[in-house]
Amino acid sequence: MPKVQKPATKSRGRGPIEKPTSSKNATVPKKSTMTKKPSTAKKPDAALVDSSDSDSDDSIQGGEHPPNYLFHCAMTCSDDPTITRVLSIPSNFTFAKVHEVMQVAFGWAFCHMYTFEVSGLPGTGLDEHPCVLSIQERVEDFMEVVPEIADRARDAGKLKLSDVFENDEYRGKVYIFYEYDMGDSWGHHITFLVQQGNVPGRRVKRLNVADISFAAKGHPCAEDCGGAGGWEDLKELFAKPRMRDEDDRRQWYKEYCANGDPKGLNPYSWSILDVNQELEAVKM
Template sequence: MPRQIFQLRISLTGVRPTVWRRVLVPAGYTLDRLHRVVQHAMGWRDCHLHSFEIDGLQYGEPDPDGELALHDELDVRLDAVLGKGSRFQYTYDFGDWWEHDLVVEDAVTADPEERYPACLDGERACPPEDVGGPAGYQALLVALADPEHPEHWAMRDWVGDHFDPAAFDAGRVGTLLRRFC
């Protein structure tokens, strides 16, 4: 039986302009592998906790203290809980609370010449880790855009000269996905 591939659109919620990615992932991946895909596709560094919410159920790494009621993401294949048209959420960093809206845009047969996962498209750079969630990121963007802003130089020093909020390189993301996912 040919391998099924899901085309996913991942959008960071609460951020304008929108930061998004379109990726192809094997439908047989488990949620823990999808977590790695989201991390590399978006540009996160996997420094914080995360969870998925699919049809009202929470999935993630089981909490050894039992405080978070999460189903083990290692036990759940995408094709067992998702199909074309499915919409679900991924939350990263429970302090900054980055919510991602994921949609299964299509389900296709794998191309034997293609390597998966793959990044098809996207826009804008991922916010820096620990910036303070969507509100902190918006404040960063405002400060960076105005050299007269009182926080401009402090924010520029903190984020570094290399950070360009408009930058996105699908080829680089594709290489990271193939290497680490």
């Protein structure tokens, strides 16, 4: 079992592009040097869909505000349980802002770089290419490293959700893949479900979350735990308290992991209310 790396302290500002790293020789940080750093990043005005809306039968017509898009988001590397969220995100959010939404919704700590890839759904004609658009945090640096897709590279701070999902070239034909931390490589599939809210010229009924079985599921993965394998090992350690823990990973998660919990790890424990409060606390 790979040992655990020291929690990353990379910022979301300028700096070199993050390269994948191996956890084979990683060691648990010494107690004197390990500090838990709470995130101070601003969080956007978006929300997880909550079953408290299930009794409403609202219909909205016209209006000043752009519509929200409803997305089903699922991590690709976690089982028992799977980790999923249903997110309602304003259509005028840039992908940089969507990154912030994903960080809050999935309990990440803004420690690493990220990328979005827009890919074609099967049978749409766009699926002939693995990546239709590559949306980067720092697109100029990325094009220097991967010049062959320069024509498909876009700036996450400039491209909006509506630029994709209201574009006839992509509408109904694509899904989004969000990757966070190029070392541990946490992947998230983002699937467009429906447009909500104000749509000029027609009435749109609010989607009732009671009709969706995957509203939210699964505790956030641990930052810098070594990827999918490290996450499964960590869950097993907490599920079996008597299991030998040579690398003190339980202590690392409770005291030093950037998004750890001093109470320990329950992979099924998660609060939709707490996350919604965080998402709604800051306006765009």
